[in-house]
Amino acid sequence: MPRRGLRCQRLKFLDDSDLNALYFAVIETLSEMGVKMDYRPALELFADHHGATVDWDNHVVKISEGLLRKALQTAPSFFTLYGKTEDYDVKVDLERVYTMSGSCAPYVLDLDGNHRLAVREDLRLITRLLDHMPNLDIMHQIVIPSDVDEVGYELVNFATCYSNTWRNFYSQAQTAESVRDQVRMAAVFQGSTEEVKRKPTFTEVVCMISPLKHEPQNSEVIMESARWNIPLYIEVDALCGATTPAPIAGTLVEQAANVLAGVVLAQLVNPGTPCIFAIASGIIDMRTGVYSGGAPETTLLHAATAQLAHHFGLPFQGGTGIDAKLPDAQAGYERALQVLTNMLSGTNFIHLAYGMMEQMLLASYEQCLIDEEIIGACFRIARGFEVNDFTLSVDLLRKEGGPLGKHFLTKRETREFYRQDRWIPTLTNRDPWDKWEAAGAKSMRQYANELARKILAQAEQEPLPVTPEQAAEIEAICQEGVRKAKEIIRRREESRK
């Protein structure tokens, strides 16, 4: 049975009039200012379509409301992201909420408490660890290994993560060739590239720059992914107050115009390509200029963007790394506020929900476990509760004697109800002081550390989703892809000279 996320949208920061005002501001931006796209094949495609105006001098494309609406009609609001078995398939629509890991931290905080550059073995281990988190739906690479060459690194990430997870893999690519290499790697598991095209087990993300810029590789990857029917997270990473205007409303406008230009491009290449409106935006800290994922304004921005993305009929990815450096009180409050607010706002994919800290620079093994706990508790709140004759319990109260009754702990109704209603904590300690002290007076971080070691030891004994032969074949395609990518870079550098 496929995974079906919780439907839990309860929070709205924008009313209908706000949404209309935002809609018109986005149309004005797209049709009168446009988006810069430094990729000729994309501009040529736009130039062939009614409703697009290309400024060839500045590489800017302006998109009319009509063309945008046409694209939004073909962009699906329901689709499936495939796992390696049906049990890991994710049914996406505008209501259901899922979680994902990621992304690309250069540093790790390891289980011995060391802060150091991440290596490929960290990527494998954390991927195995995260694959055991019951609440995780989509796997994304959490670190960028420092012992891997920067050219073609995404192919190494693919080979490492894809072979170590049952879940749909959230990938990235620098070139069209890299997308094709990833299709080939997935085909090793799926049987053929045709099967990958029919039921892709991975997705691609492209990250746009604000204000209103698509770099050549963004357009190249959008176009190639669309040809292969690979679902796309079309992501903008606005720095609210620096690369976009300081007000949240102004940032909402820029983000939507930027993302929607990418959605139109994907739909022009292959109508029906699943596109997810994605952001990893944050405010900048006005004191230092650093990106702040954990700021309350950032969470507010993400919650409001969920509403706007849904207004355009697109599923939404929000949520981002927090600012804490350690699995501490700051990490707990930042993650909990971010995850819960996004859930209640109907963010369909809660991004970087596991282990990501220090403005997307640091991945913590321990925090992955703590975040699973936080996410579990947040889902419990988001699920709410039912009011009906059974839960009102007036008959039970009367049966037990009303004011003359004793307690309900041993009633059949209680036993049947609590198992499906209560969230059972794993790492949270609810003991009184003496008992907690007698058990070693451990912090949540220590519990997380012990559990991480236990899961990792157990994970090494379990069969992987791909056979050793398939993993070797995937690795060979990866290494050949890296060799090709280096060749492309070498030729590009020569042409520069």
Add this chain to the structure above:
Amino acid sequence: MDSRKCEELYKAIIEGYAEDAEALARQLLDQGMPPLQIIDECMVPAIQEVGRLYEIGDYFLPELMMGAEAMQAALKIIQPALRGEGARREVLGTVVIGTVAGDLHDIGKSIVATMLSANGFDVYDLGVDVSASQFLDKVREVHATILGMSALLPTTMPYMQRVIESAKEAGLRDQLIIMVGGAPVTQAFAEKIGADGYADDAAGAVKVAKNLVAQKAGQQKA
């Protein structure tokens, strides 16, 4: 001479009004105030005050940057007059700065460039996606004292080391102070790749640049 105008220029820089600063600098020149005196008496104390207000936590980044931009706007007016007189403003050093090849992130590097420029450095900002040869060609052309590199992506960080290696091969390493920065960059990384300086924000970068220039001058004397 109208000393009120000097006071107004000082205030315009502190309050970050670039257009006013530009107009006031022009008026002071028209009144015959020597360009060097305008810089030393009306402008440098202003940018120092902006820095002090930032240090004590009164000013935040927007005020700091607006002050720096007002300073730059006034300097743009004063500099041609300075050259006309054959005088030279004393610059602390010549900086070539850019975001390394493969990386298109602009804003952090631009903040550092503006801050250095407002604080007495001559700055050549090469923009983003800058290759080793582009960096070194400019270093040769302008006889740079400082080479500043930025990277936001963990995957483009290693390119900084390639630029440093290229500077060594080109025989330029010893004459240069090399500074690196950007979100994923750390002091340890800077040391590992053989850079001379690192700071985690723009105000820090100005301090580090000033210290390194003073150190280098000390070494050369000794």
